Amino acid sequence: MVNYPHGLIRKSTPLRSNKSKRKTVDFANRGMSFEAAINATNAYYLSRKIAVIHKKPTPIQIVKVDYPKRSRAKIVEAYFRQASTTDYSGVYKGRYIDFEAKETQQKTAMPMKNFHQHQITHMANVVEQDGICFVLLHFSTLKETYLLPAKLLIDFYQVDLGAKSMPLDYIKKNGFEIGLGAYPQVPYLEVVDDHLF
């Protein structure tokens, strides 16, 4: 969890921020990773009581735990497990929000190997249950970020089960660009409001 610099929030900042790209202050120029920028965005949404959205903990398979005397339990053997769901979920105006975030340095496509079959299955289940589900796709070299509704990702994945890269043109045609800002850094709920609610 990134700690948000509370002192810097102007009390009057509206949810709908200036959509023009302020690239001089965006998260990449401040040395932030895309994930850190999303976490900071969620912290902003939480602190302003706009939405409650958290990143799920990394799933770990614990094999061995030591219980030293006068000390807390120490995990000494464990392995990373593949996530069976998406990374982010929460609630916005009563609705269920669920998304995955991916970043690439490529300029013309997003590699589909970033998405696993059971994540796609999970997204299809969420869509069927009328949840608001999407992916945030960040092209770091281009400094462009898009929200693509899950249905369009699933449709593309069906073609060859994720072997191919997803062209930026497909994303531009079917998704929505997110104007990156200072606060919040990745204001994706603006797109949710306008197109997915």
Add this chain to the structure above:
Amino acid sequence: MVNYPHGLIRKSTPLRSNKSKRKTVDFANRGMSFEAAINATNAYYLSRKIAVIHKKPTPIQIVKVDYPKRSRAKIVEAYFRQASTTDYSGVYKGRYIDFEAKETQQKTAMPMKNFHQHQITHMANVVEQDGICFVLLHFSTLKETYLLPAKLLIDFYQVDLGAKSMPLDYIKKNGFEIGLGAYPQVPYLEVVDDHLF
């Protein structure tokens, strides 16, 4: 995740199961823990496309990882972190569902030390965002399970910040008993349908 015995699901089983207590087949008599019974219930809801609700992974602070040659990454030092949210969340008919499950052997009260301040804060945030939020409370000796809406838990917690136990009488007065069954084992969405939606 508990694997659900798919072969045993009758295709015609309705969501609204017989509410009478079938104690001869409930999960406790089959040697299942309350958590395992909830996981099996969620697997049932998922397989029948009724709801998509998952247990979050345990939050772990990873300190050291080894990367052995020709072998997967091995975590060799890590610690349990206290959860900042509840254990279960997901989507049901488009709405956000969020809950925590607790079990006690006591017969007259649920120890409040089971709930942490930031979990209570999280639940208050979810309620404010119009999510459906509650706790499932299982009295294993009595073989009784209740759904208590988060607001009533928060109200009780405010009294002395969780020092006191929550009397079963308070739970009975403000919550709803869940009739435990065979499939699903803990049909909590029936109570959600009747009282929280």
